[in-house]
Amino acid sequence: MLVVLANDLPAAVRGRMKLWFVEPRPNVFVSGLKDSVANEVVDYLYQHCSLSAGILIFKSLPKPPGYEIRTIGTPTRSITELNGLQLVFEKSGPGTLL
Template sequence: MLVIVVANVPPALRGRLALWLLEVRAGVYVGRLSKRNRERLWQTVIDNLGEGDAVIVTPDAKAEDGFAVRTAGANRRRPEDWDGLTLIAFHPENDAASEPDSAGGVAASGLSQ
């Protein structure tokens, strides 16, 4: 299963996500895609994010908790790996805006960039 949560993104991106995934709440998309399609969709999110932010949760058999978390955009909550467990660090508002994410977002739980 895959979960993507977006906030403050352009309507075109929300429409693109709705083509592939089920929108269970405003900005929360769930579904099941192959790894190839999942990566392509995540790249579409990154490319069309605008001023918004996004987080993706995907299965990861290598991770202790069984899933991986990546973020894109100026997100105050960032996943951090602590001895194999993914914890979410909450950064002050001015920190989140001053540290842009890389193209793939923040990697955690065994994901590599």
């Protein structure tokens, strides 16, 4: 499985992504591609997206923890690593407990 979250994609890249992915929300793409095709899509994104695209890529892996997270540019959410586990860091709003 491959999930791509973007701040801003070029129109040509977004159109191409719609060939392989379901877009449940603008700039959120989800697909169950095979690993070899998923790697090609990730390579395509690295080649055709600028750093301003702010992309988070979640790719499933056959080994623990079962996924890897990659970024292109500076996405609105940051990635942190805790004991080898990649996590998405979200700022908590007022009145929320951590």
